[in-house]
Amino acid sequence: MTGSTSNKIKAGIVGGAGYTGGEMLRILVNHPSVEIAFAHSKSNAxxxxxxxxxxxxxDTDLKFASELSNDIDVLFLCVGHGDAKKFLDANPIPALVKIIDLSQDFRLTASSKINDREFVYGLPELNRDAIKSAQNVANPGCFATCLQLGLLPLAAKGLLNEAVHITGTTGSTGAGQSLSSTTHFTWRNDNLSIYKAFDHQHLKEIKQSIHQLQPSYGRTINFVPYRGDYTRGIIASIYMDSDLSGDEALKIFEDYYAGHPFTHVTKRNIDLKQVVNTNKCFIQVAKHGSKLLITSIIDNLTKGASGQAVQNMNLLFGLDETAGLKLKATAF
Structure with a gap:
């Protein structure tokens, strides 16, 4: 580890005052193998x-820093979309410092390089071996994580052969901390609305991952996202025509996620409170006539953002994948 004077990983956080930065701090403060070197924030320095x-x-007497330090092993970029690229263009980071970016700037293969750095797409359930040997990781989007985990087992078997239909609802924290008309409490509370129907930005990385496993897939993915009137969590219903029986589909999912500690498959009904505040994804598999219904749930700030970023850090540094991430669900 480049900057360590102890056995602990020295971590820096850029954008520490936002929602994902706050979640990163909450996890890393209690991580047994990490020392937080700095949390950078221009507005709260x-x-x-x-x-x-x-x-x-x-829990911590850490203050927000106005300056960066290169005496670190890993840098988390908890900044807005487009800002990660600007930050790396403006701030030379030593090559030995690993970077985990939580924006969408480097998720697609066509934009995965900057200067001398190349980013690996950081969905452990898809690219765990590549992440282990990577230097830089592009953390997946929240909806992208939830939906890919509901589709990849079928793609791995070449069984995505029909159009896919998805309805997904996300909590208000998915929109970030900056206020807008659709995040204001008086608008969001007791309300529900559709946004970016059929054109959500995460569809590009979802399709990229599906083609990684099933290059021949060319059908439409129809995705209608909703803004939920709650704070945290994503629930997505994914359905398609399928010749598989319910038991056959269940086994495909169970086999794919065997050995992946955070993704769990069941025939039972699932609900968001089972996963909120955790790094877990729960997937329910059911057959209804000719339709295969897959329900996928995650917390958008943990498995959909900061928790998954720490999971990637654990893989990068050869730690137990679950280190610092055995978190309690809200439950009720």
Missing amino acids: GNYVYEVHTDLFG
Whole structure:
């Protein structure tokens, strides 16, 4: 480890005051193998972290930094889309420092390189071996994670042969911390709306991953996302015509995720409170006549963002994949 004077990984966070930055701090503060070297924030420099993320009062006396340090082993970029590329163009980071980017800037193969860095797409259930040997990781999007985990087992068997229909609902934190008319409490509360129907930006990385496993897939993925009137979590229903029986489909999913510690498959009904505040994905597989219905649920801030980024860090540094991520669900 490049900057360590101990056995711990020294981590830096850029964008520490936002939602994903806050989740990163909450996880890393309690990670047994990590020391937080700095959490950078232009708007909150000099303030205690707990003055912004008030639940961390009593957990850390760290202050937000105005300057970067290169005395680190890994850098988490918890910044907005487009800002990660700008940051790396403006701030030379030593080649030995590993980077995990939570924006969408490097997720697609066509845009996965910047300067001398190349990013590996960081969905462990798809690219675990490649992540282990990578230097830089592009963390997947939240909807992309949820939907891919519901589709990849079929693609791996070459069984995605029909159009796919998806309805998914995400919590308000998925829109980021900046206020807009559709994130304001008075609009979002007791409300439900569709956005980016059939044209969500995460469809590109979903299709890229499907083609990685099943290059011949050329049917349409019809995705209608909803804004939910709650804070955290994504629930997606995915259905398509299929000749598989329910038991055959269930076994395909169970076999694919055997050995992946965070993704669990069941025939039972599932609900968001089972996964909120955890790095888990639960998948329910059911057959209804000729339709195969797959329900996938995650927390958009953990498995959909910061938790998965820490999972990727664990893989990069040869740690137990679940280190620091054995989190309790809200449950009720």
